[in-house]
Amino acid sequence: MSKQIDIKDLDIFYGDFRAVDGVQMQIKPRSVTAFIGPSGCGKSTVLRTLNRMHEVIPGASVSGQVLMDGNDIYGPGVDPVNVRREVGMVFQRANPFPTMSIKENVLAGVRLNNKRLSKAQADELTESALRGANLWNEVKDRLNLPGSGLSGGQQQRLCIARAIAVEPEVLLMDEPCSALDPISTLAIEDLINDLKEKYTVVIVTHNMQQAARVSDRTAFFNIAGTGKPGRLIEFNETSAIFSNPDREETENYISGRFG
Amino acid sequence: MPTSTQITESGPTGPGSAPEAGPQPPASNPGGTRPKAVVRPGDRIFSAATLIAGILILLILAGVALFLLAQSKDTIAAQLSDPTQITGGRGFFSYVWPLVIGTLISAAIALVVATPFALGIALFTTHMAPRRLAPMLGYVIDLLAAIPSVVYGLWGIALAGNLTGFYLWLSKWFGWIPIFAPAADGSVSQTGRTLLTASLVLSIMILPIITSLTREIFLQTPRLQEEAALALGATRWEMIRMAVLPFGRSGIVSATMLGLGRALGETMAVAMILSPGVLTASLVVSGNQTIASEIAQNFPEAAGLRLSELITVGLVLFVITLLVNMGARAIVARTSVKGS
Structure with a gap:
C-alpha cells in the first residue's frame, strides 16, 4: 500500500476558465503533504484532481499527468470509479450516510467493491477500521446506531474509518478539521500522524499551525488576482517552508502579512 | 427597549405584550406569568394571516364533511328502517363495497405502474440526463399535468380499442391468473373499456405529480452525501442507491401518496373510459366501477333517496382518502431522515 504521486504540468479548467496552472510536484509515499494558501488559490481543486473528484463538477477538465506509481490516472481507458477506490477522501464537513448505522457506514465502501463478507469478516474489518480511526x-x-448521532469530531473520524476500510493507497483530506473544535481537531491530527505509517496522506488546510504540526512537506499555492489561475508557488520540507522559505510570497503569507 | 431579546416560545394566538423586565428563563409554570417576547407588528400580521389560512382550510374541510353527513341522513335512515329501498335491494353496504374495491384496485394499479416510471424519470432528469436535455424533459412532464382529464378520457377511449388484442393475448397466456381471466365463453371485452384500461390512463395522469415532487426531492440531496458515495468509488447508480434514494425515501412516499389521492378521486377520465358493471375479479372483461365514476354517471338523473345514496358514497370516498393520507403521514413520520 501507499503510492507515490507525480504531478506533471497539471492545468485544471472549469469550462474555458483556467483555474490552476502548471502544477509540478512529487508526493512521497508514507508521508503527510499539506496544501496551504489563500481561499480560491486552487489547493482544493488540485487535491480533487488526485482522485478525479473534480469531474463531478460539469465542464471540469485537466491537461497534464497525475502518475500514481507511474500509472497516469488520466490515461486512456482509466475508469474514475477505480481511481476513487484506490484514493480515499475525507471532506470538509463530516458526511456519514444518515440512514446507515455506524457499522454500515464503515463497510459502505467495501460493500461497493462487491466483496462478499462473512459476518466475522465484517465485524473484524469494522473493528480494525474504527481502531485505525481512533474511534473504536x-x-x-x-455500532448499530446511526452515525448521525455522533459528535462532529466523531463523525469525521467515522468518515476516516470509512475511507480506510477499503485500504486505499492514498488518503486525501480536504480541510478535515475546519468544522471541528480544538479537542476534536487534536484527535484528528494525532490520527493523521498514525495514518502516514500506512498511507500517502495529502491534506488541504487553512490553518498554518496545523500544516506545521502534521505535515512533512508543504505546498504553498497562491493566486495573482481574481480571474487569474492559481499556481504552486513553493513546495518544500515543512520545516523549510515555515522557517526559511525561498520565495517572498510564501514568507508574506505564513507571517500573516497577507491572505 | 432591551436590545438583546431572549427568544421565548409564544404561540401564534398569544402575541406578546410589553416585555417584562430582566431576562427570565422560559419557566414551566402554567398559569403563572410567562415572560413574553417582543413581537413586531409585521410578525403579528404575518402570524395572523397564516393562522387565518390554516383555520380556513379546516373550516372548508369540516364544511365538506358536514355537507356529506347531512345529505347522507336519508340513506342512513333508509338503511336502518328498510335496507331494500337502497339500490340493489340489499342495503347500502352491499351496494358500496364493490365500488370501494373497484376504486382501490384501479388506484393501486395506477400507482404500481406510475411510481417506477416516475422515479426513473426523476432520477434521469436529476442525475443522468445531459444538462441541456434535463430541464426540457421536466417541462414536458409538467405539461402532462396541465392536460384536462376530459382529454385523457377521450384519449383513453381511443386507446381502449387498441388494447383489445393485448387483452386477448393476456387472457390466453395468463388467464390462469384471476385478474387476467377471460369470460366464461373465453372472450374479453370487445371495446377494451375495462378497469385495466382506466387504471393505465390513471397511471399516466398521476405520473406528472409523482415525477415533479420526487424530482424536487432528488435535487435536494446534499451534495456532500453524493460526493461521499462517489469518493468511495461508487458508480452513478451506486451513488443513487447510497445517497439519493435513502435521503428521498420519505419524500418518495409522500409523492406517491399524493398520486394515490389523485387516482382515488379522478372522475372524468374513468367515467368516460370505463363501461361499468358488477364487480369482477378479471380486469380484462367488462365490469367494475369506481366511486367517483359511479357518482358522476348517476348524478344527473338522481333525486330523493338515490341522490342521498350517491352523496353517502362520496362520504365513503372522503373517509377512504382521509385514511390513506393519515397512513401516508404515519409512513413519512416513520421513514423521514435527518438530512445533514
Whole structure:
C-alpha cells in the first residue's frame, strides 16, 4: 500500500476558465503533504484532481499527468470509479450516510467493491477500521446506531474509518478539521500522524499551525488576482517552508502579512 | 427597549405584550406569568394571516364533511328502517363495497405502474440526463399535468380499442391468473373499456405529480452525501442507491401518496373510459366501477333517496382518502431522515 504521486504540468479548467496552472510536484509515499494558501488559490481543486473528484463538477477538465506509481490516472481507458477506490477522501464537513448505522457506514465502501463478507469478516474489518480511526473505544457499544448521532469530531473520524476500510493507497483530506473544535481537531491530527505509517496522506488546510504540526512537506499555492489561475508557488520540507522559505510570497503569507 | 431579546416560545394566538423586565428563563409554570417576547407588528400580521389560512382550510374541510353527513341522513335512515329501498335491494353496504374495491384496485394499479416510471424519470432528469436535455424533459412532464382529464378520457377511449388484442393475448397466456381471466365463453371485452384500461390512463395522469415532487426531492440531496458515495468509488447508480434514494425515501412516499389521492378521486377520465358493471375479479372483461365514476354517471338523473345514496358514497370516498393520507403521514413520520 501507499503510492507515490507525480504531478506533471497539471492545468485544471472549469469550462474555458483556467483555474490552476502548471502544477509540478512529487508526493512521497508514507508521508503527510499539506496544501496551504489563500481561499480560491486552487489547493482544493488540485487535491480533487488526485482522485478525479473534480469531474463531478460539469465542464471540469485537466491537461497534464497525475502518475500514481507511474500509472497516469488520466490515461486512456482509466475508469474514475477505480481511481476513487484506490484514493480515499475525507471532506470538509463530516458526511456519514444518515440512514446507515455506524457499522454500515464503515463497510459502505467495501460493500461497493462487491466483496462478499462473512459476518466475522465484517465485524473484524469494522473493528480494525474504527481502531485505525481512533474511534473504536467510543463507539464499540453502539455500532448499530446511526452515525448521525455522533459528535462532529466523531463523525469525521467515522468518515476516516470509512475511507480506510477499503485500504486505499492514498488518503486525501480536504480541510478535515475546519468544522471541528480544538479537542476534536487534536484527535484528528494525532490520527493523521498514525495514518502516514500506512498511507500517502495529502491534506488541504487553512490553518498554518496545523500544516506545521502534521505535515512533512508543504505546498504553498497562491493566486495573482481574481480571474487569474492559481499556481504552486513553493513546495518544500515543512520545516523549510515555515522557517526559511525561498520565495517572498510564501514568507508574506505564513507571517500573516497577507491572505 | 432591551436590545438583546431572549427568544421565548409564544404561540401564534398569544402575541406578546410589553416585555417584562430582566431576562427570565422560559419557566414551566402554567398559569403563572410567562415572560413574553417582543413581537413586531409585521410578525403579528404575518402570524395572523397564516393562522387565518390554516383555520380556513379546516373550516372548508369540516364544511365538506358536514355537507356529506347531512345529505347522507336519508340513506342512513333508509338503511336502518328498510335496507331494500337502497339500490340493489340489499342495503347500502352491499351496494358500496364493490365500488370501494373497484376504486382501490384501479388506484393501486395506477400507482404500481406510475411510481417506477416516475422515479426513473426523476432520477434521469436529476442525475443522468445531459444538462441541456434535463430541464426540457421536466417541462414536458409538467405539461402532462396541465392536460384536462376530459382529454385523457377521450384519449383513453381511443386507446381502449387498441388494447383489445393485448387483452386477448393476456387472457390466453395468463388467464390462469384471476385478474387476467377471460369470460366464461373465453372472450374479453370487445371495446377494451375495462378497469385495466382506466387504471393505465390513471397511471399516466398521476405520473406528472409523482415525477415533479420526487424530482424536487432528488435535487435536494446534499451534495456532500453524493460526493461521499462517489469518493468511495461508487458508480452513478451506486451513488443513487447510497445517497439519493435513502435521503428521498420519505419524500418518495409522500409523492406517491399524493398520486394515490389523485387516482382515488379522478372522475372524468374513468367515467368516460370505463363501461361499468358488477364487480369482477378479471380486469380484462367488462365490469367494475369506481366511486367517483359511479357518482358522476348517476348524478344527473338522481333525486330523493338515490341522490342521498350517491352523496353517502362520496362520504365513503372522503373517509377512504382521509385514511390513506393519515397512513401516508404515519409512513413519512416513520421513514423521514435527518438530512445533514
